Amino acid sequence: MKYIHKFGIPFLLVIATIFTACAYVSADVSNPTYSITEPQQLINPHEIIEPINELDITGEIIVYYLDVGQGAASFIICDGKTMMIDGGGASSSNLIFSFLDRHGIEHIDYIINTHPHEDHVGGLSGALNKVSAVGAVYCSVTEYDTRAFESFKKYLDEHGAEITIPKPNDTFMLGSAEVLILAPNKNYNDVNNNSIVLKITYGETSFLFKGDAERQSEHDMIEAGYDLSATVLKVSHHGSETSTTYPFLREVMPEIAIISCGSYNQYGHPHDNTLSRLRDADVKVYRTDLQGDIIIRSDGKYLTVETDRNEHIQTNPTDLVVEEFTHIGNINSKKFHRPDCKTLPAEHNQVMLETRDHAIENGYEACQNCKP
16 A cells, blocks of 8 residues: 655645536536536546556656665656666565566666665666666776676676766756766775765756765765755665764755665664754655655655555654664674774674674674774
């Protein structure tokens, strides 16, 4: 079941009023008076056999924030043109394939992999397996030594498509929507900060996508003087504490924030500090872990938001209970550390551990540097 939240004037009420008038009132051109006629029998919408093909819809942009667990994937349709931004992890390939099949998508005009981490690139193989044609492909790198990225490149080769690394201020059109590249502005050592950041503007509404870009990238976008304002913000790095800073939020000033993360994920996403900053900025939060797929439609002025479930759930409560973790584990090396250790793993390789005993029980060994 779909739940709908609207931002703007309730158009359906206006349209219903117009159609009601048309059904009950008729004009006699030979006499300037109006007469009441019997209402015509309306079509039962459940008797319509052929569904509307969303690719035929004009006059709006549709943005799907797909529930791919602890990952990120979005699909955009505007004036019959299509774009996919990330695809979740490899385990989401079948989900992405089914989504495209269900919506009759056979061609993707633009594919954007914000950065090559598995939870963003893995499911794109499912998209490439489904469609018969691919247009432009953008990524922050052309080479990355992981099985997920190599699989992505393999299927691109089968389509005869090549990766282009975009530059800040690059623009292109998705139907009547303008897409502007905002980052990365430097060659960062951190893969997350090298994420492609882009803004889609459709009429008076706009959508900002950040991949996993963190504080440094946010700072550099602000310093570059970009117009970062957006109606909808796709929160970076699944709501991690290392992004969505106060200075950045002051520049964006979003009405809506979308957080894509997995239920009860091991990283503690979204972080309470991030949720607190969004509360302070008076931003309405939607979350895939709590609400499933989130669909936003814009006619260029007003937004309509649909969720798969939990329309009225509190997505950003003020009385969050913050779990206390005393140690941080490295899921690759199976070492555990103190939170202040200088050799902490990258965040995407971290797992939070409640106690030293908890770490040892789960097969982790103590770091020899911080000696937890």
